[in-house]
Amino acid sequence: MKKLQGTFAVAMLLSATLQSANATEMPQLAKKSGCTACHAIDHKIVGPAWVDVAKRYKDLEAARGVLIERVKKGTKGNWTDVTKGVPMPPYSPRVTDENIEKLVDFILSL
Numbered sequence: 001m002k003k004l005q006g007t008f009a010v011a012m013l014l015s016a017t018l019q020s021a022n023a024t025e026m027p028q029l030a031k032k033s034g035c036t037a038c039h040a041i042d043h044k045i046v047g048p049a050w051v052d053v054a055k056r057y058k059d060l061e062a063a064r065g066v067l068i069e070r071v072k073k074g075t076k077g078n079w080t081d082v083t084k085g086v087p088m089p090p091y092s093p094r095v096t097d098e099n100i101e102k103l104v105d106f107i108l109s110l
Contacts (some may be wrong), residue, residue, distance in 0.1 A: 033095045048082045054110040067104045
């Protein structure tokens, strides 16, 4: 019984490790949608790092809805200190609403 419990604990630890490793990998959807031209997970390119976006919006109850709209319609002036005024272009309808929601959920999970 103890061996079975130990095996289960090791399996759970391995699963958690693999999930956290995958959580910080850039999704293929972001690459194919053009997000990586301006964004990275952990460092600024043109736009802010996505971990910084997640930090800024973590306490905002409506963060998901706000970010979805900003990705759909584009935005300017929210990250001027980072972008030096370069606007984020609208991604709708080029990227489907469903995929925009997936990308925003990924960003907020960081």
